[in-house]
């Protein structure tokens with residue numbers, strides 16, 4: 001490998017060594033490892049952005065669901081079970097579906113998402129868990145902010161699009177996802193929904209809402225429901241999503 005780098009006319013030995021270690025680290029990252037964990041070299045090698053992404057994708061594709069989570073669906077209450085059955089039916093019949101779990105904090109939304117994610121993942125499929133805020137993202141296994149998972153810029157305007165190439169492994173992961181959960185959607189800018197919708201349409205090569213995927217949005221929209229651009233019109237999510245209202249507080 002060192003000889004390969006010499007061809008690139010890098011003359012300094014230290015720089016060649018550094019480039020080679022970086023390259024090895026990138027390969028290890030694609031397999032879910034990091035060169036520093038082996039304690040073979042004194043310096044710390046930081047992974048490149050591409051390697052970090054490869055590592056995350058490896059993680060998403062190999063999530064192991066705990067026994068407890070696999071059994072969560074058996075504990076669902078009546079409202080949660082109705083939602084769970086409707087959503088899983090769409091997922092496993094390969095049909096599109098947009099659902100909106102509408103409920104204030106403490107009404108069992110997260111519990112339902114965890115049951116759905118566990119069911120899909122335990123069958124070897126990809127399910128992506130995202131939330132608008134980073135604090136909430138940490139509740140889920142593999143949880144990420146929606147901005148970071150779909151590379152949606154923080155500052156968005158009419159012309160914003162996501163920074164994901166169609167050929168990238170991240171695009172492949174999103175295309176493969178049987179389920180995408182986005183909690184706290186009520187805290188996101190409305191335009192973010194449009195950008196998300198356009199990304200999925202583009203990746204799935206279709207004009208169907210959210211690329212024809214099964215999408216579970218959640219949040220508390222007592223006063224307003226967000227709008228999303230559908231074709232050329234802007235329409236309320238209430239018109240295109242199956243709304244499932246959770247009302248009873250389950251805390252304590």
Ligand SMILES: Nc1ncnc2c1ncn2[C@@H]1O[C@H](COP(=O)(O)OP(=O)(O)OP(=O)(O)O)[C@@H](O)[C@H]1O
Pocket residue numbers: 075076077080103104105106107108109110111112250251
């Ligand atoms: N079916 C259930 N069986 C047992 N406990 C449940 C069930 N559903 C929810 N809970 C519990 O009720 C509490 C509130 O549920 P959960 O966190 O899912 O609500 P939430 O709507 O997501 O609220 P928040 O937005 O504040 O997180 C949690 O402690 C959760 O473990």
